[in-house]
Amino acid sequence: MKSKSLKIATLAHAVYKKCECCNRVKDIYFKMSVLDAAKANYLVGDFDLCKSCGQNFGDILNIKVSTENVLNDFNFSKT
Template structure:
């Protein structure tokens, strides 16, 4: 099990990416868990789309990019 977990935000926010330090839309948060137990949260950092996807590739985690809604109706 990995002590890093990438979480996708429902709505991106516009602020500084803590990896590349550019001001962009922030799509992901990397949560750092306790190395021994991997249950308690030790810290986190916010990532833009490119940095978040790259970091997810490094740790071998698939990220949720979008969610499709099926069966929408105005009735």
């Protein structure tokens, strides 16, 4: 049930502010949403996480997290 109630999302752009896990001012790469424990339908709260804390929580919860963005579609032709 842990992975259903805790979800980690990678932000589109890093934000420089305090990590709510380690309390250091760093680039924030992840937002961990906390959903209600009963059915995981309602948002209870969230945490802003730096890269190392987000990756650590991902490892603990067995959730794949990444800060890399891979471009899948690319061509040299003009449109």
